[in-house]
Structure formats: structure tokens, C-alpha cells
Amino acid sequence: AQSVTQLGSHVSVSEGALVLLRCNYSSSVPPYLFWYVQYPNQGLQLLLKYTTGATLVKGINGFEAEFKKSETSFHLTKPSAHMSDAAEYFCAVITIYSGGGADGLTFGKGTHLIIQP
Amino acid sequence: DAGITQSPRYKITETGRQVTLMCHQTWSHSYMFWYRQDLGHGLRLIYYSAAADITDKGEVPDGYVVSRSKTENFPLTLESATRSQTSVYFCASSPGWPTYEQYFGPGTRLTVT
Numbered sequence: 001a002q003s004v005t006q007l008g009s010h011v012s013v014s015e016g017a018l019v020l021l022r023c024n025y026s027s028s029v030p031p032y033l034f035w036y037v038q039y040p041n042q043g044l045q046l047l048l049k050y051t052t053g054a055t056l057v058k059g060i061n062g063f064e065a066e067f068k069k070s071e072t073s074f075h076l077t078k079p080s081a082h083m084s085d086a087a088e089y090f091c092a093v094i095t096i097y098s099g100g101g102a103d104g105l106t107f108g109k110g111t112h113l114i115i116q117p
Numbered sequence: 118d119a120g121i122t123q124s125p126r127y128k129i130t131e132t133g134r135q136v137t138l139m140c141h142q143t144w145s146h147s148y149m150f151w152y153r154q155d156l157g158h159g160l161r162l163i164y165y166s167a168a169a170d171i172t173d174k175g176e177v178p179d180g181y182v183v184s185r186s187k188t189e190n191f192p193l194t195l196e197s198a199t200r201s202q203t204s205v206y207f208c209a210s211s212p213g214w215p216t217y218e219q220y221f222g223p224g225t226r227l228t229v230t
Contacts, residue, residue, distance in 0.1 A: 032216075032217055034218065034219075036221075042223060042224075043207060043221040043222055043223045043224050044160075044207065044209075044221040046218055046219075046220070049216060049218050051215065051216055051217070090159065090160065094217055096217065100213075100214055101167060102167075102211075102213065102217050103162070103165060103173070103175070104150045104152070104162035104165045104175050105150075105152075105162070105209075105219060106162075107152075107159045107160040107161075108159060109157070109158065109159040110159050
């Protein structure tokens with residue numbers, strides 16, 4: 001069974017500071033990994049994804065994440081936080097079966113990012 | 118151009134009533150999913166469908182029924198609503214291979230009294 005752990009239910013950073021949101025996963029097969037962002041009273045928006053290939057992936061709004069197989073991690077970073085980044089962030093993993101089928105995403109519990117002015 | 122829509126956006130119902138939440142996507146994605154979001158639990162998969170007429174259980178399927186007679190629709194029915202089913206429900210769709218990324222609807226906030 002796969003699982004996702006997000007360290008820190010709340011993370012607070014100052015505007016202009018580095019954002020680091022941590023995600024560790026467990027999966028019995030090579031994972032596909034995703035970060036989603038959720039603004040209040042809205043659905044989830046895909047920030048970025050790792051499937052295969054380059055381990056450093058870039059997403060929207062200046063975010064990027066690095067897949068580290070040896071550490072089973074997929075941490076999300078942004079060099080300089082903006083007030084508009086305040087939101088809930090979810091890391092998720094999906095298992096792709098050998099026949100190409102897949103089931104649903106397994107999500108972490110989320111990290112609430114607070115931006116201090 | 119709508120992408121993925123859910124209706125209703127808000128619903129209040131009583132314990133024991135049947136409720137159906139609708140989900141419609143315009144991309145012809147093969148996969149569709151239902152999740153529920155609860156404080157402290159994140160999002161959990163209820164049911165999913167890999168294609169029309171193919172559905173499968175997720176992590177928390179008890180008390181829910183789904184069907185998928187058309188590719189674009191994936192309704193979720195609570196046959197006899199309970200207070201523990203008060204939640205925000207999200208529908209998602211995915212094209213599957215090669216990226217399997219999922220696109221989410223705006224959600225339905227359901228309150229069972």
C-alpha cells in the first residue's frame with residue numbers, strides 16, 4: 001500500500017523568504033508524484049508532477065520539487081514567498097500498474113502555508 | 118469549455134435521505150474519481166472509474182453507490198445519508214496514460230442533519 005506523509009500541518013514564512021514544504025512517500029513501485037494547491041472554498045489545482053525522467057520538476061507560480069528516490073521524498077520549494085501563496089498544499093502519489101491501469105491518488109493530510117508580511 | 122463541473126455546490130439533507138451528487142466533464146477523460154475531504158484526514162478516495170461501465174472501490178466506499186453509463190458523467194449517491202457523511206466532496210477526472218494527472222471540480226459541500 002502507498003502512503004504520503006507531509007511534515008508540518010502548518011508552515012509560516014515571511015514574505016520574500018524561501019518556502020519549503022516537505023513530503024515523504026512510500027510505494028512498492030516507482031511512483032508518480034504530484035503537488036496540488038487549494039485556495040479557500042475552491043477545488044484543487046495541480047502545481048507540478050513527477051512521472052519519469054528529470055528529477056527536478058518545475059511547476060506553476062514559481063514552485064519546483066525534487067524527486068529523491070533514496071530519501072523517498074518529493075519536497076516542494078519556492079525561492080521567494082508571495083502573499084498570494086497562502087493556501088493549503090497537498091502532496092499525492094499514484095500507483096501505476098504493470099498493465100497501465102491506475103487507481104486514485106493517495107494524499108497527504110496537507111500543509112497550510114501562512115505568509116507573514 | 119467548462120471542464121469539470123459539480124452540482125449542487127451546497128446541499129443540506131436529513132439523516133436517512135437519499136442524495137445524489139453530480140459530476141460532469143467535457144474532456145472525454147477515461148478516468149473519473151470521487152474524493153471526500155475532512156478536517157484532519159485530507160482527501161480520501163471513495164470510488165473511481167477507469168471507463169464507462171467500469172467502477173471500483175476506493176479507501177472509504179461504505180454507504181456510497183456510483184454508476185458510469187456515459188464517459189462524461191459520474192454521479193455519486195448516498196443511499197441513506199448519515200451525519201458522518203457530512204463532508205466536502207470532490208470529483209476529478211484524468212486522461213490516464215502517460216501522466217495520470219487529475220483535474221478537480223469545485224466541490225460539493227454536503228451537510229447531513
